[in-house]
Amino acid sequence: MEPILLVHGGAGDIPDSRIQPKIDGNKKSVEAGYAILKNGGSALEAVEAAVRVMEDDEAFNAGYGSVLNLGGEVEMDASIMNGVDLSVGAVTVVKDVAHPISLARLVTDKTPHILLAGAGANKFAAEQGVPTLPPGSLVSPYAKQALEEYKRRKDTRTEIGARNPGEVGTVGAVAIDKNGNLAAATSTGGINGKMVGRSSDTSLVGCGTYADNDVAAVSTTGHGETIAKYCLAHAIVKSMQYENKNAHDATNQILTQMTDKLKNTAGAITISKTGDIGIGFTSRRMSWAYRKGNEIHYGIEKGQDNVDIIS
Numbered sequence: 001m002e003p004i005l006l007v008h009g010g011a012g013d014i015p016d017s018r019i020q021p022k023i024d025g026n027k028k029s030v031e032a033g034y035a036i037l038k039n040g041g042s043a044l045e046a047v048e049a050a051v052r053v054m055e056d057d058e059a060f061n062a063g064y065g066s067v068l069n070l071g072g073e074v075e076m077d078a079s080i081m082n083g084v085d086l087s088v089g090a091v092t093v094v095k096d097v098a099h100p101i102s103l104a105r106l107v108t109d110k111t112p113h114i115l116l117a118g119a120g121a122n123k124f125a126a127e128q129g130v131p132t133l134p135p136g137s138l139v140s141p142y143a144k145q146a147l148e149e150y151k152r153r154k155d156t157r158t159e160i161g162a163r164n165p166g167e168v169g170t171v172g173a174v175a176i177d178k179n180g181n182l183a184a185a186t187s188t189g190g191i192n193g194k195m196v197g198r199s200s201d202t203s204l205v206g207c208g209t210y211a212d213n214d215v216a217a218v219s220t221t222g223h224g225e226t227i228a229k230y231c232l233a234h235a236i237v238k239s240m241q242y243e244n245k246n247a248h249d250a251t252n253q254i255l256t257q258m259t260d261k262l263k264n265t266a267g268a269i270t271i272s273k274t275g276d277i278g279i280g281f282t283s284r285r286m287s288w289a290y291r292k293g294n295e296i297h298y299g300i301e302k303g304q305d306n307v308d309i310i311s
């Protein structure tokens, strides 16, 4: 199987000032994940590595630079799923860890559970030797500005507003490795101005993340309450499984159905078990990139598909 690594950097209105940082960050993330696939690593390792890069990048709403809750704090959610055996790990409302996606993976590897929340997730992180950062370390100046702006206008229709460069975007990755194994990973700071303690779709298996070697791997982004009501990632996978749709059609049709019904927007990335790719969003923009062979494809506008050839 030809390995593929596909990432997104958030769906929403996305201000013009954020376009280039997101494209650059997505390409960097793809390179990190693809290097693992190229060296024979697993899809699971690759999606974790790709998401970690975006968690370090303040162009995205994950890890450092996450949006803030109404209390001015970063509370993060992440989930990761292995298509080999449907094993899944997730964390929600976790604070002061640099890479929630790696903590989610530890939940899969080291506990009998699928989701740890809040103080329990942080206690588990400390027990596993994951460093606890000093409070406030993940708060960026842009995020503070975005919260102030939110308090003025109270607009949460999209995950990323057009007017404010501090509203950034959930990140995610899906991959297929040389053995045909699939995996998906998603990480977020949530929605700007959320209530303290709010959990998102990103921590919920079937909503933010899903992977099954028999069908496909999906990661979603966008208005979390809407995505959760529609079980978006699972809906895309089941549409492929039972309606025999390819990744592109399933991703775009399910997103459109969700937005028609629930009147909020989202985006998703999908790789099928045969390596067929789906990228879709009902928001104005969504940044994405993938690498297959010596080509990196990327875009952020509707219909865009730029290509860099790696020599």
Ligand code: GLY
Pocket (backbone or CB within 6 Å): 159, 170, 188, 189, 190, 191, 200, 201, 202, 220, 221, 222, 223, 224, 225, 227
């Ligand atoms: N989709 C991410 C969130 O709503 O928090």
